[in-house]
Amino acid sequence: MSATPPFKRIALIGLGLIGSSLARGIQQLGLAGELVATDNSAAVRARAVEIKLADRIADDNASAVKDADLVIACVPVGVAGDVAKSIAAHLAPGAIVSDVGSVKASVLHAMSEYLPDNIHFIPAHPVAGTENSGPDSGFAELFSNRWCILTPPDGADPAAVEKLTGFWAALGANVEIMQAAHHDLVLAVTSHLPHLIAYTIVGTADELEDVTRSEVLKFSAGGFRDFTRIAASDPTMWRDVFLANKDAVLEMLGTFQEDLSKLTRAIRRDDGDALFEHFTRTRAIRRGIVSIGQDEAAPDFGRKHQALTKKAD
Ligand SMILES: NC(=O)c1ccc[n+]([C@@H]2O[C@H](COP(=O)([O-])OP(=O)(O)OC[C@H]3O[C@@H](n4cnc5c(N)ncnc54)[C@H](O)[C@@H]3O)[C@@H](O)[C@H]2O)c1
Numbered sequence: 001m002s003a004t005p006p007f008k009r010i011a012l013i014g015l016g017l018i019g020s021s022l023a024r025g026i027q028q029l030g031l032a033g034e035l036v037a038t039d040n041s042a043a044v045r046a047r048a049v050e051i052k053l054a055d056r057i058a059d060d061n062a063s064a065v066k067d068a069d070l071v072i073a074c075v076p077v078g079v080a081g082d083v084a085k086s087i088a089a090h091l092a093p094g095a096i097v098s099d100v101g102s103v104k105a106s107v108l109h110a111m112s113e114y115l116p117d118n119i120h121f122i123p124a125h126p127v128a129g130t131e132n133s134g135p136d137s138g139f140a141e142l143f144s145n146r147w148c149i150l151t152p153p154d155g156a157d158p159a160a161v162e163k164l165t166g167f168w169a170a171l172g173a174n175v176e177i178m179q180a181a182h183h184d185l186v187l188a189v190t191s192h193l194p195h196l197i198a199y200t201i202v203g204t205a206d207e208l209e210d211v212t213r214s215e216v217l218k219f220s221a222g223g224f225r226d227f228t229r230i231a232a233s234d235p236t237m238w239r240d241v242f243l244a245n246k247d248a249v250l251e252m253l254g255t256f257q258e259d260l261s262k263l264t265r266a267i268r269r270d271d272g273d274a275l276f277e278h279f280t281r282t283r284a285i286r287r288g289i290v291s292i293g294q295d296e297a298a299p300d301f302g303r304k305h306q307a308l309t310k311k312a313d
């Protein structure tokens with residue numbers, strides 16, 4: 001625990017997987033003089049009191065942010081604007097206001113509409129999670145050795161960006177700064193599209209006529225089992241992600257469908273060389289990610305993204 005916490009009062013809004021992980025990390029590391037938290041679900045607030053997720057659980061968003069020097073909205077991206085509206089008039093001048101949403105441009109737009117000019121708004125996205133949600137699912141180590149991407153708007157105060165960078169670094173994250181629109185393109189291919197594929201394939205398996213659901217469950221080893229984990233992710237969160245990052249996801253989906261057509265054609269034409277060449281290339285990508293470790297995986301995804309957009313041009 002540091003003698004003087006970097007923040008006098010941190011307010012967390014939303015106590016699901018990410019909010020409760022932040023709460024546990026902030027408490028363990030002593031990052032706030034006082035931690036105040038809230039959630040719009042009374043059941044979640046009651047559970048947060050029971051498991052002592054904060055020094056104080058406030059009844060609503062407005063009272064939670066009073067006198068806080070760091071406020072973090074940990075809610076589905078579709079309600080980020082509503083949260084900004086509910087806290088705008090109650091923020092302390094000079095406070096840093098941030099979020100953890102999986103999409104950045106839409107959150108930047110929705111929250112900026114309501115937030116006053118006398119605070120520092122710096123959106124963020126910890127690229128770390130699980131398929132679980134709710135206040136019991138969080139853990140303090142979630143962000144350790146994972147990326148956290150900050151997308152400060154043009155003209156953001158460098159000192160506020162540095163302070164938020166220090167906060168995420170204290171939680172163990174590697175911080176990267178990016179434009180919101182670029183973040184949304186990169187994450188469309190590295191996170192959003194994989195989730196869409198998982199949701200699709202698990203649904204497809206469930207709808208087959210000649211293969212029963214019990215056979216799917218019984219024989220789902222390896223690959224399919226991994227897809228079922230991802231497809232168990234929170235429906236509200238992912239509905240909001242796809243609607244909020246519509247353009248980038250549709251762009252990546254178009255490229256993906258072209259590539260899938262090429263592989264489909266290779267199978268239909270018994271073109272073993274094309275299949276072998278493709279699988280050899282993808283194996284090398286996986287081995288590259290594993291050998292450089294998690295710390296350097298994200299820049300690699302960036303290069304893959306550049307290659308994809310070049311191809312689409
Ligand atoms: N789950 C992940 O893997 C993951 C990873 C990184 C970022 N994120 C992002 O983090 C955010 C939160 O995701 P999560 O997984 O913690 O979700 P979650 O469903 O576990 O928790 C969200 C919480 O927000 C509360 N909430 C909803 N609307 C609210 C409002 N208007 N005011 C106050 N509270 C409200 C809900 O009651 C819920 O407890 C999302 O924007 C998501 O995109 C999620």
Ligand SMILES: O=C(O)C(=O)C[C@]1(C(=O)O)C=C[C@@H](O)C=C1
Pocket residue numbers: 101102126127128129130131190191192230
């Ligand atoms: O590991 C998982 O369960 C995740 O899906 C985490 C994951 C991801 O796609 O990597 C999901 C969404 C977030 O915005 C960040 C992280």
